[in-house]
Amino acid sequence: MIHSPSTRRRQLAGLLAGLAVAGSSLLAGMAHAATWPSKPIQLVIPYPPGGSADLLGRPLAMQLQQQLGQPVVLEYKPGAGGTLASQYVARAKPDGYTVLMVLAAHAINDSLYPKLPYDTRKDFAPVSLVANLPMIVVGSSKLQAKNIGELVKAAQAAPERLTYGSAGNGNTGHLAGALFASTAGVKMTHVPYKGSAGVVNAMLASDIDLTFDSISTSIPHVRSGKLHALAVTSAKRSALAPEIPTVQEQGIKDFDINGWYAVIAPAGTPADVTNKLSREIATALQNPALQSQLAASGYEPVGSTPEALGAHIDREMERWAAVVKATGARIE
Known part of the structure; x- marks a missing residue:
C-alpha cells in the first residue's frame, strides 16, 4: 500500500512523539537515580527487634548508611506473619525511600492466607537477595x-x-x-x-x-x-x-529448608533506583567487616540483581504452595 505524503508525515510525527515520551521517561528515571538518596531511607522489618531479620538488618543498614551518605532507619512493623509490614510497604510511595526486608515467609503467605491485602507478585519491585541462613x-x-x-x-x-x-x-x-x-x-x-x-x-x-x-x-x-x-x-x-x-x-530424606532474606520495594519504584540499591547492597556484602559480623551469626551473604530475586521469589512461592498443600498447614 502506498501512503500519501501527508499520511507519512503524520506517522513520522507520531513516531517522534513516542520517542520523545520514552526519552523523557528514561531521562527522568536517570535523574531520579542520580539524586537518590537525598533523604533518609526507611528499611521496614516485619518482625520485632531481636529476631533474625533484625540481626541482619542492623549491620546492613549501618553499612549502607556509610555508602549512601544518608541515614538508613529501621522501622519495625511486626504482626500477622509479616503481612502487616508487606501491606504497609505495598502502599508506600514508590520513590525508593521505603523498602522492606522480607524472609521466606513472604513467599509462603501467598498460599497460607486465604486472602492477602496485597498481590505478592504485582505490588512489589524486587531489589536484591541479601543472605541465606x-x-x-x-x-x-x-x-x-x-x-x-x-x-x-x-x-x-x-x-x-x-x-x-x-x-x-x-x-x-x-x-x-x-x-x-x-x-x-x-x-x-x-x-x-x-x-x-x-x-x-x-x-x-x-x-x-x-x-x-x-x-x-x-x-x-x-x-x-x-x-x-x-x-x-x-x-x-x-x-x-x-x-x-x-x-x-x-534419616529424613530430601529434607532441605534454608531461610533467606531479601529487600524489596513498592511496585512502581524506578528501575534505576532499585538497580542502584541492588548494587549498593552487593557492595555492602563484600565489605570484610560486615562479612565477618554476618558469618559470626551464621548468615551466608548472597547479593543479586532485581531480576534474579524476582525469579527466586516465584520459585519459592511455587515450592511453598506445594508444602502448604501437602502438610495441610493453616493459620490457626
Whole structure:
C-alpha cells in the first residue's frame, strides 16, 4: 500500500512523539537515580527487634548508611506473619525511600492466607537477595530427645503431645515443623509466638519442647548449654556449627529448608533506583567487616540483581504452595 505524503508525515510525527515520551521517561528515571538518596531511607522489618531479620538488618543498614551518605532507619512493623509490614510497604510511595526486608515467609503467605491485602507478585519491585541462613532444630531442657531419631520416637509415642514453637503463623519455622512432621509421619502441636525472641524465651523457660529456628538466634543458647541442638535443616551443615548434623543425615530424606532474606520495594519504584540499591547492597556484602559480623551469626551473604530475586521469589512461592498443600498447614 502506498501512503500519501501527508499520511507519512503524520506517522513520522507520531513516531517522534513516542520517542520523545520514552526519552523523557528514561531521562527522568536517570535523574531520579542520580539524586537518590537525598533523604533518609526507611528499611521496614516485619518482625520485632531481636529476631533474625533484625540481626541482619542492623549491620546492613549501618553499612549502607556509610555508602549512601544518608541515614538508613529501621522501622519495625511486626504482626500477622509479616503481612502487616508487606501491606504497609505495598502502599508506600514508590520513590525508593521505603523498602522492606522480607524472609521466606513472604513467599509462603501467598498460599497460607486465604486472602492477602496485597498481590505478592504485582505490588512489589524486587531489589536484591541479601543472605541465606540455615535453620536449626533445637530442644528445650524438658525435651529428652537428643537427635532426630529420638525425636521421631518420642513423637510417635505421644501424638500431638510434643510442642514446637515458631516466630508466628506462616513463619518459615511453622512450615518447617509442619513439613518435618508430615515427612516423618508424626504429629506435633504448633505454638506461634510474636517473633524469634518470643520463641527463644519460651524455650529457655521450657514452655515448649522444641523449635525450628534461625541458627543466628538459637545458637548462642546452644553454646551456653541452655538449649540443645538436634540438627540443621539445610542440605549441608552450617559453617557456624559444623558439628551439628543435618536432618537428612539422620534419616529424613530430601529434607532441605534454608531461610533467606531479601529487600524489596513498592511496585512502581524506578528501575534505576532499585538497580542502584541492588548494587549498593552487593557492595555492602563484600565489605570484610560486615562479612565477618554476618558469618559470626551464621548468615551466608548472597547479593543479586532485581531480576534474579524476582525469579527466586516465584520459585519459592511455587515450592511453598506445594508444602502448604501437602502438610495441610493453616493459620490457626
